[in-house]
Amino acid sequence: MTYRILRRGVHPAEAGYWLALLAIFLVFPTHLSLATTALIFALFALSYDLILGFAGIVSLGHAVFYGVGAYSAGLLALGGVREPISGALLAGLTAAALGACIAPLVLLFDGLALMMMTLAIGVIFYEAANKLTWLTGGDDGLHGIVIDPLFGVFRWSVYGYTSYLYVLGWLFVLFVLVRTIVGSPFGAALQGIRENTTRMYLVGAPVRLHLFRVYVMSAFVAGIAGALSAQTTQFVGLEVISLDQSIDAMVMLVLGGAGRLYGGLIGAPVYIVVRDWASAWNPYYWMFVISALLIAVVRFGRRGILGAADGLADAARRYIARGVP
Amino acid sequence: MTATLVVRDLCKRFGALTVSDHVSLTLPAGARHALIGPNGAGKTTFLGLLSGTLSADSGTVVFRGQDITREAPSRRVKRGLVRTFQISKLFANLTVFENFYLPCNELAGTSANMLRPARRNGAVIDKADAMMADLGLLDVRDRLAAELSYGQQRLVELGIALCLEPKVLLLDEPAAGIPSGETGIILAAIERLPPEIAVLLIEHDMQIVRRFASGVTVLVSGSVLMSGTPDEVMESQEVRRVYLGRTGRRRLAGARDA
Numbered sequence: 001m002t003y004r005i006l007r008r009g010v011h012p013a014e015a016g017y018w019l020a021l022l023a024i025f026l027v028f029p030t031h032l033s034l035a036t037t038a039l040i041f042a043l044f045a046l047s048y049d050l051i052l053g054f055a056g057i058v059s060l061g062h063a064v065f066y067g068v069g070a071y072s073a074g075l076l077a078l079g080g081v082r083e084p085i086s087g088a089l090l091a092g093l094t095a096a097a098l099g100a101c102i103a104p105l106v107l108l109f110d111g112l113a114l115m116m117m118t119l120a121i122g123v124i125f126y127e128a129a130n131k132l133t134w135l136t137g138g139d140d141g142l143h144g145i146v147i148d149p150l151f152g153v154f155r156w157s158v159y160g161y162t163s164y165l166y167v168l169g170w171l172f173v174l175f176v177l178v179r180t181i182v183g184s185p186f187g188a189a190l191q192g193i194r195e196n197t198t199r200m201y202l203v204g205a206p207v208r209l210h211l212f213r214v215y216v217m218s219a220f221v222a223g224i225a226g227a228l229s230a231q232t233t234q235f236v237g238l239e240v241i242s243l244d245q246s247i248d249a250m251v252m253l254v255l256g257g258a259g260r261l262y263g264g265l266i267g268a269p270v271y272i273v274v275r276d277w278a279s280a281w282n283p284y285y286w287m288f289v290i291s292a293l294l295i296a297v298v299r300f301g302r303r304g305i306l307g308a309a310d311g312l313a314d315a316a317r318r319y320i321a322r323g324v325p
Numbered sequence: 326m327t328a329t330l331v332v333r334d335l336c337k338r339f340g341a342l343t344v345s346d347h348v349s350l351t352l353p354a355g356a357r358h359a360l361i362g363p364n365g366a367g368k369t370t371f372l373g374l375l376s377g378t379l380s381a382d383s384g385t386v387v388f389r390g391q392d393i394t395r396e397a398p399s400r401r402v403k404r405g406l407v408r409t410f411q412i413s414k415l416f417a418n419l420t421v422f423e424n425f426y427l428p429c430n431e432l433a434g435t436s437a438n439m440l441r442p443a444r445r446n447g448a449v450i451d452k453a454d455a456m457m458a459d460l461g462l463l464d465v466r467d468r469l470a471a472e473l474s475y476g477q478q479r480l481v482e483l484g485i486a487l488c489l490e491p492k493v494l495l496l497d498e499p500a501a502g503i504p505s506g507e508t509g510i511i512l513a514a515i516e517r518l519p520p521e522i523a524v525l526l527i528e529h530d531m532q533i534v535r536r537f538a539s540g541v542t543v544l545v546s547g548s549v550l551m552s553g554t555p556d557e558v559m560e561s562q563e564v565r566r567v568y569l570g571r572t573g574r575r576r577l578a579g580a581r582d583a
Contacts, residue, residue, distance in 0.1 A: 005423050006444040181439045188443045189436040192427040195416045202376065202414075203428040203489060204402035205436060213439075 005191040007183040017262065021168055025161070032160035038272040039167045040229050045252040045264025046171075046178055047221035052250070053259035054182055055214045056194030059106070060115050060246055061122030065095040065219040067129065067241025069226030074142040074236040075135070082148040084166065088227040095223020096216050103215040107208060110197070122243055129241050141237040145230060156232075163232040170228060171265075174221050179261055181217065190214055194259075251290070255297055257304030266305055329354045329523045330406070330493045335374055335384035337367075337547075344370045346548035347384070352493060356523040359534040359555070362544035363567070368527045369411060371544065372495050375525075376408040377401050388493070403432075405492035409499060411527075413478045415485070417471040421462055424470050424481050425453035428488035453488065460484050460514055476507025483514055493523045500533060512536070531559065 024035050044066050051057040072091035081087050102121060109117050129136045136142065149155045154162045181187055189210055193200045200207050230236045239245060248271070249264075256267025274293060278286035297304055330352040337345035344367040352358055360368050373379035375386060377398035386394045388406055396404075416424050429449045430436045444450070457463050460480045465473060470481055479499055486494060499515060500508045515537060518524060528534050534541060534555055541558040543550040545567050551558060558564055 005419065006426065007442070008444070180442075183442050183444075184439045185430050185435040185441065185443045185446050185449070186437060186439040188423075188426065188430060192416060192419070192423075195418055196414065199414050199416065199485075200427070200431075201397075201399050202378070202402060202408070203431050203485065204399045205427075205431045206399060210436070 005188045007179075014262075017265070018172065021171075025164055025168075029159065029161075032164045034272065034276055035269075036160055036164045036167050036232055037229075038269040039164070039171050040225055040232070041248070041252060041272060042265045042268035043167075043171050043174060043228065044222055044225040045249050045256070045268045046175060046261075047218045047225060048249045049253055049258060049261070049264050050178060050182070050214055050218040050221065052253065053263060054187065054194060055190045055211055056197070057107075057211065057215065058111075058115055059118040060243070060250075061118035061120075061125075062218075062222055062249055063241050063243070063245035064102070064122055064125045065099060065222035066226035066229075066245060066249075067125065068098050069095045069223030070230040070236045070240040071129065071136055071142065071226075072223070073227035073230040074145050077145045077147055077231070078142065082146060084147050084150055084231050087147070088170065088224050088231065091227035091230075092220045092224040095226070096220035099216045099219025100212075102219075103212045107211050107215065119243070122241075122246055126238070126241050126243065129238055136236075136238075139238060141235055142230070143235060145234040145236070147231050147234070156234075160232075167228050167232060170224060174224060175261075175265070178221065181214075182261060186210070186213070251294060253304075255294060255304055257306030260304070260306045262306060263304055270305065328352065329356070329389055330375075330525075331385075331387040332375070333385045333387070335371070335386065336382045337370060337374055337379060338382055344547045345374060345381070346546070348544070348547070348549055350525075350542060350549075350552075352523040352525060354492075354523055355521050356540065357526070357538050358524065358540045358542065359526045359528055359538035360542050360544060361528065361531075361534060361558075362550075365546075366544040367547040368544055369497055370547075372408050372497055372525075372527065375495060376406065402489055405490065406495070407486045407489045407491035407493070408495035409482050409486045409497055411497040411501060413482050415470040415478060415481055418469060420467050421457065421470055421473070421481055422453060422466045425456055425484055425488055426450065428485050429453045429456075432489050456484055456488050459487075459517075461510065474504075474507065476503045476510060479503055479511050480514060483511065487518075491522055493525070494518065496524060496526045496528075498527050498529065500528070500530065531555075535559075 025032070028035065048062050051059060069091040072094040073087050076087045076090055081090070106114065106117055130138055147156060150162055150166055156162050189200070189205055192205070193207055193210060197207060226240055229240060252267040252271045253264050255271055256263035256265065271290065275286055275290060278289035297308065300308060328351045332348060332350040334347045334349055335345050336347055348371060360371065362368050370379060374381050377396060381394055385392055388404055393401055393404065416427065426449060429452045430446065433449050435446055435449055457466060460483065462477065462480060462484065465477060470478060473481065483499060496515070500511050503511060512533065526537060538555055540552065541555050542552045543558060543564050550567065551561060551564060
């Protein structure tokens, strides 16, 4: 399989994916809370794919933007801005502004140094969130978040109907945005940087500027994901800004297939569902199941579930082409 | 004739090792100049200094009247000072088409565009296709660069540089390592370069130098030993002594008889 940096039009299977997400609403009405979590993580993994999968920026601190988005949305709601869509947008913009401040520092580095830099920044923000109890609630988190009904009409019920459709709407809109960016001439240049950064400098590309722009956009999307988590759970805990949260996004993305638009969108739900099953089966060893799954996918798929699916599809095509009865 | 590229007293040291020692060189528009010298003479370093991937300790590089000695590599490329690499640095996991698309995309300035589909970037796609057609690469348009023969990879290398519409083109041994059956394509491509481009060619093969260059500069231990026409250089006893050696003399004789 090869990466193709100039994308073709919409594939029919894509419609299937989004219809399946709608169908979940009807088929599993009792599991919508879990499904909502999966979609929020899918959005977070999508934001991470923008920098890791498409631009080749290996960051271990992406939860900073998710966390800042979550705290911003929580604080906005507690401060009286209770309209959900504008709240999420403001939270996303806050994360993007933070991304614009961090990017010049982070993008000086690449490889291992970049990972250490982002790890350090992640730890600093986690500790800050832990210590600034007057702002973040520290260990106790932010409680009592109240959000106005969606469009002033749809109330947030315990069954999570509104939450699920609200998050699905955001995921779809932001996916279309990311899809557009990745498929644009700018997206092609990003993938050129991922493939051969030195050469991109030497074809006259403003590499730093390209990376800066994608980093800020990724922070924006991650911030919205965090905001959705705050709004739908009505709670912001320290874990939203933890290293675990960053690692989770990375695992989900690798599981689904990094550098693929649907990598996070497939990987996150699989991760969340497997984690749910495994922890119901055994609350102590569920991480074992996840790890085994990851090893299997990386060993046999290399490019995640989507990479493995491509491999199978290719094999099937060859099998059919050889003239099987 | 106006000089496109003027290099004055360019110096570069790595610790105690002087790799570029007051090198001066002038390329008029349309020049076909060769840079020769034994291994380790500092030829590739010199290209690095000109393209900006290495920074000079002292001396100046003036491109079309502008001092660019301290400019970033990408800025120099935008001005039209473009180099190729001895060891191919292609986008190995991208297709040949994509290798041509990316430089055209940057030159056209469309790479800032985030909202239009890349596949509808008509002018850029047409240019990439035209360039591939010129170099006879349309047959392998959708193959990965890494899968091509070495000779074809060198053509892609040259093609990436040509997509950037150079005014000065620096070629680092474009035909080195290519099986003899394939050298013809790359030499033909070099000979068909637009006449107004100034070309500086690093080359070991004296036959290629003679066929291609009207001027030659000999670099030894980082400094210019002599400059002249190919014949003058080949006649020089000093050049023979320090550079050409026994095998070189044989090659030289072959080139003269050819």
